[in-house]
Amino acid sequence: xxxxxxxxxxxxxxxxxxxxxxxxxxxxxxxxxxxxxxxxxxxxxxxxxxxxxxxxxxxxxxxxxxxxxxxxxxxxxxxxxxxxxxxxxxxxxxxxxxxxxxxxxxxxxxxxxxxxxxxxxxxxxxxxxxxxxxxxxxxxxxxxxxxxxxxxxxxxxxxxxxxxxxxxxxxxxxxxxxxxxxxxxxxxxxxxxxxxxxxxxxxxxxxxxxxxxxxxxxxxxxxxxxxxxxxxxxxxxxxxxxxxxxxxxxxxxxxxxxxxxxxxxxxxxxxxxxxxxxxxxxxxxxxxxxxxxxxxxxxxxxxxxxxxxxxxxxxxxxxxxxxxxxxxxxxx
Amino acid sequence: xxxxxxxxxxxxxxxxxxxxxxxxxxxxxxxxxxxxxxxxxxxxxxxxxxxxxxxxxxxxxxxxxxxxxxxxxxxxxxxxxxxxxxxxxxxxxxxxxxxxxxxxxxxxxxxxxxxxxxxxxxxxxxxxxxxxxxxxxxxxxxxxxxxxxxxxxxxxxxxxxxxxxxxxxxxxxxxxxxxxxxxxxxxxxxxxxxxxxxxxxxxxxxxxxxxxxxxxxxxxxxxxxxxxxxxxxxxxxxxxxxxxxxxxxxxxxxxxxxxxxxxxxxxxxxxxxxxxxxxxxxxxxxxxxxxxxxxxxxxxxxxxxxxxxxxxxxxxxxxxxxxxxxxxxxxx
DNA sequence: CTGAAAGCGCTTACAG
DNA sequence: CTGAAAGCGCTTACAG
Numbered sequence: 001x002x003x004x005x006x007x008x009x010x011x012x013x014x015x016x017x018x019x020x021x022x023x024x025x026x027x028x029x030x031x032x033x034x035x036x037x038x039x040x041x042x043x044x045x046x047x048x049x050x051x052x053x054x055x056x057x058x059x060x061x062x063x064x065x066x067x068x069x070x071x072x073x074x075x076x077x078x079x080x081x082x083x084x085x086x087x088x089x090x091x092x093x094x095x096x097x098x099x100x101x102x103x104x105x106x107x108x109x110x111x112x113x114x115x116x117x118x119x120x121x122x123x124x125x126x127x128x129x130x131x132x133x134x135x136x137x138x139x140x141x142x143x144x145x146x147x148x149x150x151x152x153x154x155x156x157x158x159x160x161x162x163x164x165x166x167x168x169x170x171x172x173x174x175x176x177x178x179x180x181x182x183x184x185x186x187x188x189x190x191x192x193x194x195x196x197x198x199x200x201x202x203x204x205x206x207x208x209x210x211x212x213x214x215x216x217x218x219x220x221x222x223x224x225x226x227x228x229x230x231x232x233x234x235x236x237x238x239x240x241x242x243x244x245x246x247x248x249x250x251x252x253x254x255x256x257x258x259x260x261x262x263x264x265x266x267x268x269x270x271x272x273x274x275x276x277x278x279x280x281x282x283x284x285x286x287x288x289x290x291x292x293x294x295x296x297x298x299x300x301x302x303x304x305x306x307x308x309x310x311x312x313x314x315x316x317x318x319x320x321x322x323x324x325x326x327x328x329x330x331x332x
Numbered sequence: 333x334x335x336x337x338x339x340x341x342x343x344x345x346x347x348x349x350x351x352x353x354x355x356x357x358x359x360x361x362x363x364x365x366x367x368x369x370x371x372x373x374x375x376x377x378x379x380x381x382x383x384x385x386x387x388x389x390x391x392x393x394x395x396x397x398x399x400x401x402x403x404x405x406x407x408x409x410x411x412x413x414x415x416x417x418x419x420x421x422x423x424x425x426x427x428x429x430x431x432x433x434x435x436x437x438x439x440x441x442x443x444x445x446x447x448x449x450x451x452x453x454x455x456x457x458x459x460x461x462x463x464x465x466x467x468x469x470x471x472x473x474x475x476x477x478x479x480x481x482x483x484x485x486x487x488x489x490x491x492x493x494x495x496x497x498x499x500x501x502x503x504x505x506x507x508x509x510x511x512x513x514x515x516x517x518x519x520x521x522x523x524x525x526x527x528x529x530x531x532x533x534x535x536x537x538x539x540x541x542x543x544x545x546x547x548x549x550x551x552x553x554x555x556x557x558x559x560x561x562x563x564x565x566x567x568x569x570x571x572x573x574x575x576x577x578x579x580x581x582x583x584x585x586x587x588x589x590x591x592x593x594x595x596x597x598x599x600x601x602x603x604x605x606x607x608x609x610x611x612x613x614x615x616x617x618x619x620x621x622x623x624x625x626x627x628x629x630x631x632x633x634x635x636x637x638x639x640x641x642x643x644x645x646x647x648x649x650x651x652x653x654x655x656x657x658x659x660x661x662x663x664x
Numbered sequence: 665c666t667g668a669a670a671g672c673g674c675t676t677a678c679a680g
Numbered sequence: 681c682t683g684a685a686a687g688c689g690c691t692t693a694c695a696g
Contacts, residue, residue: 002446004689015667020691030665050447051386052689055672060383062426062447071408071601079402083429092447094394095427097415114334115382115394115424216605243605250607269403273548273575275582275607336673347683352675362681384673387688 003046012040023048062092063296064112064138067122068100072214073268074238074285078122078143081289089297100213102126102184106133113138118296121145125184139303141296143288145186151299151307153292157187157265158194160281160314164235164263165198167279167316172325173204173233173261179222179245180210181237188237191265195235207231212241219244227252232260232325239264239271239280246274246321261322276320284312335378344372355380394424395628396444396470399454400432404546405600406570406617410454410475413621421629432545434458434516438465445470450628453477457516471635473628475620477518483631483639485624489519489597490526492613492646496567496595497530499611499648504657505536505565505593511554511577512542513569520569523597527567539563544573551576559584564592564657571596571603571612578606578653593654608652616644 009016014033022029022037029037054060065082067075079095086093094116098104102125109119118139124131131147134140141151168176178195181188188211199206209225212218219241226234226245236242242264246256256262257276264271264280271278291310299305337355341348346365354361354369361369386392397414399407411427418425426448430436434457441451450471456463463479466472473483500508510527513520520543531538541557544550551573558566558577568574574596578588588594589608596603599614623642631637 005691006689016690017668017692018666021666024691028665033665047442047446049387049689051383051392052672053691054383055381055387055674056689056691058672070402070411071405073403076403080429080431084431092426092444093428094424096425097412099412099416110379112424114379216601220605243602247605247607269548270575270602273552273579275579337675338673348674349676349684350682353682356675360681365681381673384688385675387690388673388675390688 002049003044004049005046008037008041008044008046011044012037059300060092060115060117061090062094062116063293064094064096064109064116064119065122066096066098066105066109066112066119066124068098068125069214070095070097072240073270074214074266074283075122077285078289078292081286082120082293085290085293089293091293091297098125100125106130109134109137117300120292120296122292123185123187125182127184139296139299141292141299143292146309149307151295152309153288153295154309154311155187155283155288155314156311157191157281157283157314158197160265160283160316161191161194161235162198162201163316164279164281165195165202165204167318167322168233168235168261168263169202169204171233171261171323175205175207175231176233176235177226177229177231178206178208178210179212179219179226179234179236179241180208181212181214181241183211185237191237210237212237214238214240216240216244216247219246220248223248223252226260227254233263233322234260235263235265237265239266239268239278242278242280242321243270243274246276246278257320257323263316263322267317271317272319274321279319279322280317281314282317283314287312334381335376336381337378340369340373340376340378343376344369391632392424392447392449393422394426394448395625396426396428396441396448396451397454398428398430398437398441398444398451398456400430400457401546402427402429404572405602406546406598406615407454409617410621410624413618414452414625417622417625421625423625423629430457432457438462441466441469449632452624452628454624455517455519457514459516471628471631473624473631475624478641481639483627484641485620485627486641486643487519487615487620487646488643489523489613489615489646490529492597492615492648493523493526493567494530494533495648496611496613497527497534497536499650499654500565500567500593500595501534501536503565503593503655507537507539507563507565509558509561509563509566510538510540510542511544511551511558511566511568511573512540513544513546513573515543517569523569542569544569546570546572548572548576548579551578552580555580555584558592559586565595565654566592567595567597569597571598571600571610574610574612574653575602575606578608578610589652589655595648595654599649603649604651606653611651611654612649613646614649615646619644 022034123144267280267282354366455476596612599612603610603612
């Protein structure tokens with residue numbers, strides 16, 4: 001029912017082969033015929049059937065993206081950047097949300113791999129020892145997780161966390177409490193290690209509560225632990241936990257930024273709009289997304305190339321949720 | 333390189349036709365052969381090439397979903413429900429985020445339509461007079477927008493808003509200020525109309541500021557207008573605007589729930605976790621998503637069927653951001 | 665520069 | 681119940 005290559009060919013009185021080549025912009029077609037064909041095709045409203053093209057070319061022009069949870073504000077900027085970058089390269093994006101079910105990732109990837117040219121795996125939760133499976137499925141780029149021998153786009157939290165610890169010590173805090181993320185999370189292990197290093201460097205005592213799911217509700221739960229413990233400085237695994245924490249502390253009339261300092265990770269849009277505004281570590285999500293697409297597309301075009309590992313940096317954004325120990329801020 | 337139908341057929345010593353039928357579960361194949369074929373296929377790791385199947389069947393087994401902005405918390409529940417429902421029906425989902433660019437929707441839909449069996453258009457921003465174009469592209473279901481003659485899943489805000497006005501009047505508020513959403517938004521027009529009706533019913537004065545984009549930042553801007561105006565009750569187009577408003581009011585030491593009452597729309601996860609918690613109108617996003625998939629799939633299977641119009645209801649969820657005029661709440 | 669032919673991997677009337 | 685054949689809409693060596 002849609003107009004096909006053969007229809008255009010017939011209308012032009014020439015062979016489908018030539019129409020195909022003309023539309024592909026092949027230099028082997030005489031310019032005048034090419035123009036004529038193009039005009040006719042346009043005017044007939046011809047649009048190629050991508051499915052048919054995929055089958056004959058052995059390439060789908062699509063990539064698959066798997067994320068744990070699109071409702072977590074960490075992911076939308078990455079997804080948007082992936083879509084934008086892919087669209088620019090005329091590549092479609094199939095998105096799968098696994099709802100944080102680590103056990104589903106491999107199976108979903110297996111199905112997805114058959115319909116796309118390659119996969120971007122964002123913050124996969126699959127255990128270390130099964131990660132190699134993904135690489136066998138299709139060309140793959142991992143985002144926010146290091147996998148030996150595979151292409152990765154990593155977010156290096158060390159700088160941001162080091163700045164966070166420095167900032168807190170400058171404000172007089174001697175002890176820092178870390179609200180840990182999910183145990184299976186690679187980011188969490190990375191953040192905890194960086195934090196330990198930074199605390200050692202500045203001579204600060206570090207302790208930990210958790211693990212917590214990356215959701216505000218978990219931060220609410222954490223709040224009561226934090227209150228009971230008497231810590232004056234908290235670094236949360238992510239902004240969601242930090243925001244939940246702050247909301248609950250406010251309920252108990254604790255003044256965040258005065259009685260207690262809170263730092264998140266992600267620098268999500270909400271962090272600038274909470275009250276008080278949330279000091280947070282900026283994570284270049286959008287950049288990670290577009291770099292991932294570039295890496296994947298390059299791997300598809302040059303199958304031989306070495307899998308690249310890109311590390312992106314982070315930095316601290318200071319806002320209202322951190323302040324000096326026991327000292328009143330500006331008079332109001 | 334992957335194992336194909338022909339490979340399986342050869343391994344079994346029978347024709348590809350029969351293998352195809354056996355795997356499709358056709359009753360025309362002798363049960364014993366069917367079992368044998370299945371075992372061999374399984375053991376060879378055969379998985380059908382969906383692209384090839386699509387081409388020969390004229391159906392892709394995928395649906396396209398277009399949303400204005402995945403970063404807006406209104407959409408993730410809908411998207412997740414669509415994915416879950418589609419996955420259960422063995423249908424893939426191609427997701428496109430238009431970044432609130434109304435002008436891009438039609439073009440993106442056009443491209444998408446060629447790779448899927450049908451489209452779900454969530455809260456499309458395209459002007460009224462071009463909406464019919466989508467229907468011509470492919471089988472379509474609209475979510476959160478009424479389109480004459482097309483299948484729609486609508487969220488009827490009237491009940492929720494009526495409850496909201498009733499709630500506010502019961503608390504003693506005589507005037508209500510509405511913070512309007514985007515002008516091109518169908519929801520906004522619908523909400524404004526329902527609100528006007530409810531206010532008329534309860535004899536409340538209604539005025540309006542806006543339009544505002546559905547983002548917290550817009551709520552921050554709105555806050556200064558609201559403060560200057562002296563209104564004691566505000567209903568915002570959505571939770572994001574309401575949350576931005578609350579954050580900014582808090583900065584100015586206004587006590588939301590006491591000095592002023594604020595109501596949002598969406599009942600997003602954050603509304604229960606802000607401080608104070610946000611009274612909001614619950615919108616059944618997840619239900620809308622799965623109903624939309626059902627509708628679309630039914631249209632694909634029964635092309636003749638009439639396009640259904642489903643209306644989902646809303647209701648008010650009362651939390652901490654609304655309170656009596658000028659009266660102190662419980663002593664603490 | 666252009667065309668006829670084969671092929672991508674499946675499905676499905678049409679014959680047995 | 682099973683097989684040979686045609687076809688889905690494209691691309692691309694292979695000949696001219």
